[in-house]
Amino acid sequence: MLTTVLQQLINGLSAGSLYALVAIGYTMVYGVLRMINFAHGDILMVGAYLAFFGISAFMLPWWVSFITAIILTGFVGVLVEKLAYKPIRNASRVSLLITAVGVSFFLENLFLVLFGGVPKAFPIAPIFHGVLNYNQLYLPVVSIYTPIVALVLLYMLLYILHHTKYGMAMRSIALDIDTTSLMGINVDIVISLVFFLGSSLAAVGGILWSTQYPSINPLMGIMPGLKAFAAAVLGGIGDVAGAAIGGLILGISEVLIVAFFPSLAGYKDAFAFLLLILVLLFKPTGIMGKELERKRF
Amino acid sequence: MKRNTILTILSIILLFVFLYYASHHFSRYTIIILNNIAITMILAVSYNLINGITGQFSLAPNGFAAVGAYTAALLSLTPAQKQAMFIIDPIMPFLGSIHLPFLAALIVAGLVTAFFGFILGFPVFRTRGDYLAIVTLGFGIVIDIVANNAITITNGPLGLKGISNYTNVWWSYGWLVFTIFVVMSIINSNYGRAMKAIRDDEDAAVAMGINTFKMKMIAFVVGAFFQGVAGGLLAHLITTISPTLFTFFLTFNLLVIIVMGGLGSITGTVIATIVIVWGSELLRVFDQPMHIFGITTPGIPGLRMIIFALLLILTMLFAREGIMGKKEFSWDWLFNAIKGGIKNGK
C-alpha cells in the first residue's frame, strides 16, 4: 500500500511539474496583458514538433535539438504576440480572447496541414531512457528529471523577476501598464520578453511531455494547455509561484483520485475544471491571488 | 407598425414557399446543407443573446448542444434500439423504457438543457470576463467527459447510432423562425435594454438598479433552451451522435459566425451563418484530392480550418464590428434606404 501511494505521489509530482511549467506561461502573459493566451497550449505542441524535427529530420544531437527548439518556440511566441495581439492590445478584452482562440485554431490546423494528422513517434533522449526499479517501485527516469527541471527553471524565472531590471519592469507592467510606459520603460520589449520566456517554458513542458508519452500530434497541446490554465487560475492568476503551486496541486490530486477511486479514473480530466469552478465560487481570485486593479477587468 | 408586421409575415411565408420548392426539387445533399444552416443559425442566434447582447463571453454552447442532442436522441429511440445499442453496459432502466414522439423529445431536450444552464449560471455569474469564459469552457469539457464515461446513460464514446432521421426543413426552419421571434422579442423588451446596459457598462447598470444576475441568467437560460433544441435537431439530422461531435470546435465555429456577423446583431448572425456554413461546404473541395488541368494534388485536410481561423483573426484585427456591427435590419431602414436611393437617383 505504501509503495502504491509513493508511486502515485511521484507520478503526480511529475505530472504536476509539467502543468506548472505550462501554467507559468499563462500567468505571466495574464499578468502583463490581462488576457488568456488560448494559444499557449498549442505553443507547447510547436515546441514538441520543433524538437522532433531537430532530432529526426536534421539529425541534431538531442540536446542541441532541445535547446534550439526551446529558443525557436520562444520566438514563435513573440511572433504571435507581434502579429496578432499587439495590434489590438487596447481593444476590448473579449476581442483579445477571440483573437487568441483564433490563433490557437490557426496553429493547430497549420500543423495539421503541414505535417499531417498522423501521430509521430517522439524520439527519447538517451538520458531519459530507462526505469529505476526499487522493490515494487517503478520510476521512469523522466519522471524524476521533470520536477527537477521544473524547479530549476522556476528558480531562474523568480530570479529574473525579482533581481533584474527587466523582471522589475514586468512586475511593474502587471501593476499598471500606463504608468510604467510613462516612466520611460519600453513596454513592447518587456512584453515580447514575457512571451519569449512563457513560450520557452511551454516548449520545455512540451518536450518533457512528449518524452513521457512519446507520440505527438497537432492537437496534443489542447488538454495540457487547458489544465495548465486551470492550474494557473487555481494558484491565482498573475502570480508565478501561485501557478507553480496550482500545477502541483492539480497534478497530485488528479493522480490520487485515480489511485483511491479507480472507478472514477475516466473522470480524471474533468477534475481540473470542477476544482476550478469550486475555487472560483469561494475565492474568485485563486489561492495565491491578489486583487488586481479593477479598471482592466 | 402594421405594415411591418404584414411584411414580416409575408417574408416568412415566402421562406416556406421556397423551402417547399427546395424540398421537391433540390438534391438531398443540398437539403442537408439547408438543414445545417437552420440548425447552426438557431445555435448562433441564441449564442449571440448571451455573448453579443448581454456581453458575457460564454463558451458553453457545445456543452448545451450535447445535452440537448443526447436527451432528444435517448427519448426518441425505441426501447428495443437502445437495448441493442448499449453493448458495454446496459442502459439505465428508466431511460431504457421511455419513448416520446419527436416534438415532445425536442421540447424536453430544450427544458433539460435550460435546467443545466440555470444550475451552471450560479457559479458562472459570480465571475466576469475571462474567468467566465474559462468556467463555461470547463463546463463543455466536463460534459464531454461525462458523455464519454457515463456509459449507462450515453453509451460512452460508442455514441448513439440509428437515430431516426426526423429532422427536415420544416422542423428546422420552424424552430428557427420561433427562435428568432423569441430572441428579437427579448431584445426589444425592457429586458433586452437592461442586457445591453450590462454589456456596455456593468458597474453603471448595477448603479441604475438593474438586477444584473437575473438579466444574465435569463439570457443564458433562454440561449441554453434553444441550443438544446438545436442539438436535438442535429442528432435527428445526422442520425449518429458521439461525444466527438460536441467538442470545443463547435463553439469555435459559432464564435466565428457571431463575430463575423457582428457581436450583438441578429441580422449579422443570420448573414454570417449562411456565408460560413455554405462557404464551409464549398471549401470541402480542398479536403479532397483535386484534379486541375490534368494535375492531381493531394487533399489537404485542415486547410478549411486554417481559412476560418485566419478569417476570425483578420476580422478581429481589421473589422472588429463584423458585417453588421450592432445594427439590425428593419423594414423602416429598408424603406428609408429605397427612398434615399430614389432621391439620390433623381
Place this chain on the structure above:
Amino acid sequence: MKRLLFKTVLFALVTIFAIGYGVSKTYAASNTIKVGVVYSMTGPVASFGQSAWQGLQVAKEIMPTALGKKIDLILVDDQGDKVQAANAVNKLIYDNKVDAIIGPLISGNVMSATPIVEKAKIPLITPTGTNPLLTEGKNFISRACFIDPFQGKVAAIYAVKDLHAKTAALVIDSAQDYSVGLAKFFEENFKKLGGRIVAKTFIQTGESNFSAQIASLKPANPQIIYMPCYYQEIALFARQAREFGLKQPILAGDGAAEAALIKVGGAAVNGLTFTTGFAPEAIKTPLGKKFEQAYQAKYHKLPDNFAALSADAYFMLVNAIDRAKSDNPIKINTALRATKNFQGVTGNITLVKGDAIKPAVIEKVENGKFVYVTTINP
C-alpha cells in the same frame, strides 16, 4: 482603409469558393463508374487509411476499368470519426452520386454509415470492418475480411494452446465497437477453453497516459494481456506497461497490423502477437502475387493487411460490376453479395450474407518486423 481591406479579403474568399466549386463540379466526367471511398486519412487511425489508400491505388492500376468504363475513385476522409463517416457517405451518395462505396475501415464508422446506404440502396463494401453486427440484417453491406467471432475464437485458441495461458487480462477501447465486440468474443471462447479473465480495464482512442489502467492490471497478475485495440493505443500502452514492470505477453487483433505500431512502440512491442487477415508470406493466388509485385515496385515495401484487404474490396467490386453487366447500384449489390470462390489477394473469398468466410493469420513482432507465424482455417 481597414474596412476596405476586410471587404477585399471577403471578396477574394468568395471568389475562391466559387472557383473551387466550379472546378469540382465540372470535373465529373460522364463515362465513368464512380466509386466513393471513405477512409480515415487523418485522425487516430490515419495509418490504416494511408495503407488502404495505397493498396487501392495499386489495385486500380491493375484493373482500371469495369464494363469497359473507367473507374473513378472519389476519396473522402472520415478522420477516424463516426459522425464524419456519416457526413462523408451522405456527401458521396447525394453530391457525388457514386454507384458504390468502399470503406469505412473501422467498424464504428461503418455502423454510422449503414442507415444512410441502406436508405439510398447503394452497395457498400468495407475492407476491414470486422464487427459481426455490421452486416446483420442489412442488405447493402458487405465486407472483404473475416468477422470478429471467428477472430476472437482464433485468438483464444492461440492463447490457450500456444501461449499456454490460463488467465488473461482484457484491455478494451471503449470508444470502438470493434474493440468492445472482439473482447467479448475472445472472453467467451477463452472461458470455454477453461481460461479465466482476471482483470478488465478500459482505455479510449486518443488517450496517451495509461498509468492508471496499468496499475489496476498489475495486482491481478494475468498470464497474458489481450488488447483488441488499434495500433496507436497498443503501442503507447505497451511502452508504458513495460516501463512499469508489466511484462506479460500482449495478444492483439488485426487493429495492430500496421507498421506504425512498431514505429511508435519500439522495443516494447517486440514479441507482441496478433491475429490478422493477411500476411505477405501467405499469398497464394496469382492476383495476390501480381498485386504484391506492383505494390513493391511502387512503394518499395511489402503490402500490409489494410493495403491487401482494401485491394480485395476493390477487386471484388470490379468483379461484381462485370458480372452484373450494369453500373446500376442495386444490380451491383446483388452481384457483389453473390461473390463465390473469388481468387483475391488474400485468398479464396466467398460471401455469405455479406460476410467473407476466410482464414486468419497469426503474426508476431520480432526485431522491429512483422513475422508470419501460422494460418488458421475456419
